[in-house]
Structure formats: structure tokens, C-alpha cells
Amino acid sequence: MAAAAGLAGEDGSTRPTIFAEMSALAAATGAANLGQGFPDEDGPEWIREAAVDALRSGENQYPPRRGSAALRAAIAGHQLRNYGISLDPETEVLVTVGATEALTAALLALAGPGDEVVTLEPFYDSHAAAIAMAGATHVTVPLVPADGGFALDRAALDAAVGPATRLILVNTPHNPTGAVLARDELASIAAAAARADAIVVTDEVYEHLTFDGAEHVPFATLPGMRDRTITISSSGKTFSLTGWKIGWASGPAHLIEAITAIKQFLTYSGGAPFQSAIARALTEGDDDIVALKNTLNRRRELLLDSLTRVGFRTVRPQGTYFVCADATPFLTAGVPDGAAFARWLPGEIGVACVPLAAFCREGSESAGRLRNWVRFTFVKDDATLATAIERLAALRPTRAIDGG
Numbered sequence: 001m002a003a004a005a006g007l008a009g010e011d012g013s014t015r016p017t018i019f020a021e022m023s024a025l026a027a028a029t030g031a032a033n034l035g036q037g038f039p040d041e042d043g044p045e046w047i048r049e050a051a052v053d054a055l056r057s058g059e060n061q062y063p064p065r066r067g068s069a070a071l072r073a074a075i076a077g078h079q080l081r082n083y084g085i086s087l088d089p090e091t092e093v094l095v096t097v098g099a100t101e102a103l104t105a106a107l108l109a110l111a112g113p114g115d116e117v118v119t120l121e122p123f124y125d126s127h128a129a130a131i132a133m134a135g136a137t138h139v140t141v142p143l144v145p146a147d148g149g150f151a152l153d154r155a156a157l158d159a160a161v162g163p164a165t166r167l168i169l170v171n172t173p174h175n176p177t178g179a180v181l182a183r184d185e186l187a188s189i190a191a192a193a194a195r196a197d198a199i200v201v202t203d204e205v206y207e208h209l210t211f212d213g214a215e216h217v218p219f220a221t222l223p224g225m226r227d228r229t230i231t232i233s234s235s236g237k238t239f240s241l242t243g244w245k246i247g248w249a250s251g252p253a254h255l256i257e258a259i260t261a262i263k264q265f266l267t268y269s270g271g272a273p274f275q276s277a278i279a280r281a282l283t284e285g286d287d288d289i290v291a292l293k294n295t296l297n298r299r300r301e302l303l304l305d306s307l308t309r310v311g312f313r314t315v316r317p318q319g320t321y322f323v324c325a326d327a328t329p330f331l332t333a334g335v336p337d338g339a340a341f342a343r344w345l346p347g348e349i350g351v352a353c354v355p356l357a358a359f360c361r362e363g364s365e366s367a368g369r370l371r372n373w374v375r376f377t378f379v380k381d382d383a384t385l386a387t388a389i390e391r392l393a394a395l396r397p398t399r400a401i402d403g404g
């Protein structure tokens, strides 16, 4: 029952998530959907052709449960080339059905009832669900909006991590805030993990989507952390191929072994032809990553400019493809907070977004602080983004942020 309650919607039901609700509303009102955060343009054609080749050449049966040898080698090569992390592809790499399966299998393998799992807040929805499935207790540390970006509340981190902490779940670049955690913030988390002898699971699916020269620091590269860190990533966001669900986990062999034991009975394995194609993408696709990043950077500027111009307070994201904005200037007695604003906006001007409260625990400090905030995505084609920007220009502030 406890786990079921943790998996239920915001109001305790199991109805569709806020993301599905907002997308349905966007469709019903013909709104430009800047709510649900996945690309509306497919990834590079040569990578898709590589999957077609794999299908035609007979890669249609179960791949090995740890993933194809070619993909595991490509993942190890990617970590070494980009970050200097050396991995044994035989024992330290596991291919999964998206980062989502890696996260869930890791939580089920490494935490259970009586264990505390610490995450940042706001947090990606599947993190909370996986903790609930494992029957563990979810403890959060706020990321606080500041001029230079969302910042880690270090006092809260020190208070949150203790003897009951089994696992710390990091996410950088961070969804929904767009924060790229700085090396010194990660060092604080590393110190807390060492003190509590906790395992760190780090969700780095936006590792390549950073801007303004922000450096993505993989958690496993921090001094002393390699042996206690499981790194999770995915090809979905990096190559705009979210529907393929090819993800992976890497880390010390004994932890990967424990996660593999769970994964065996979640899905065993999946996506044979896509594994082949992603093995090639990870070795030959660096130019495509740069091209995506440049396109997204241009769209980020357009969206930020439009939101600030019309009167939102925004935090400039250094990574991911989301902009968080304080909607306080547009709130009224009838539209009193970010959730109400997100439900009102599609019908009013034809643009959809999602409230940040949906990424917070009900009643938490973060939920209060971010009550009026919403998230817009810029991973949309130029036409959709232009339509959204034109429509946003019709908004008129009703009050000032400080007075509100």
C-alpha cells in the first residue's frame, strides 16, 4: 500500500500524470505544447538508417542481458574519451531499456524498506516512483532559484544525509531546473556520501546538452567516488531518439551485478537493432551532438528572450532543454498559482507548460517556494517555437513580482 500510494498521482489517484494532462489540454486547445519535454524532430537520419540495416541483417532476437558487446564497448569508449573514466565493458556496463529502467533497477537492487534515498528537489518524476517501488523513504534537498541559476542548499544537504541514508540520487544537468551542478556543489554531495557511506546513483541523461560553457562534471570523476557511483545515461536525449529507449548504467562490477539481477526480470533485454545503431552513434556521432547543442542553444535564447520580455522572471538554464519561469506577474485571484496558470494558459493564449510543483513533494519547502513557477521546453521545431513566442507576447502582467 505504501508503494502504491507513492506511485499515485498528485491527488492520490492513479490518473494520468500532469504531463499527460497538459498534453491532452494542449491538443484539445490547439496550443503550442512547451509542456512535455521530448523532441518533435527525429534524430540523425544515418543513425536511423543504421537501425534499418540492423533489422535487415537479422538483429531481431534477444540481445545478451547485459547488452550487445558492440554497444557495451561503445559506452565504455564514450566514457573514456569524454571523461577519462575507464570501464570494463564485460562487468562494469549494463544496457537498459532507457535510463528509466536503469534507475528503477538500481533503486530496486540497492535500496529497500528502512533505507533513506536522498534526491534534489524539484526532481524528475520517475525518481520518486522508483524510490516508492523500492519501499524506501524519500528525503529531499532543495535546489533554490538564484540569479546565476538554481543552486544546491548545502545546509539542507548536510541535514538530509545521515546514518539512514543508503543512496543519494543526483541528477546533473538537472531536469526540471536546467542547473548544471558545479564542481564544488558535487564535492559537497561527495563529502556527504562518504560520511554516510552511501551509494550515489547519478542521472546524467543531459550530459551533452550544456550551454554558456558550463562544464558537465560526471559524478564518478570526483575524487574517491568511482567505487560508490552508478552512472546512468541514455541515447534518447543526446540523439533525439527517445522512442528507442536505449539507456545504460555503469559503475563498479558488484553494483552492476546487483542491478543486472533485477533487470533480468524487469525486461531481460530489449531493442536489438537499436542497440547496434546506438553503438555506432556513440562512436561516430560527435558532430551530430554538437549540431543538436547549437540548434538548442539558439532556441534557448529565443525562448528566454520572449519570456523575459513579456514579464516572467526566468532562470537561465545552463543545461537540458527547459526554462523555468516565475509566473507571479500573471497570477490573479482566479489563477492563483503555477498549477492554475498551466491549466489556464492553453485556453487563454494557446501555449502549454507544466507547473514546477509537479516535480515537488506535496507540502514541501520547495513546493512552497516554487508554487508560482512553471517549466517551458525549447526542444520544439522552429515553427512551433515561433508560434509559442508570438502567442506569449499577448500576455499582460497583472502585478509585480516583488509586490505579488
Ligand SMILES: *Cc1c(COP(=O)(O)O)cnc(C)c1O
Pocket: 097, 098, 099, 100, 101, 124, 171, 175, 203, 205, 233, 234, 235, 236, 237, 242, 245, 246, 247
Ligand atoms: C527523459 C529523462 C529520463 C528518461 O530517459 P529514458 O532513456 O527515456 O528512459 C531520465 N531522467 C531524466 C532526468 C530525464 O529527463
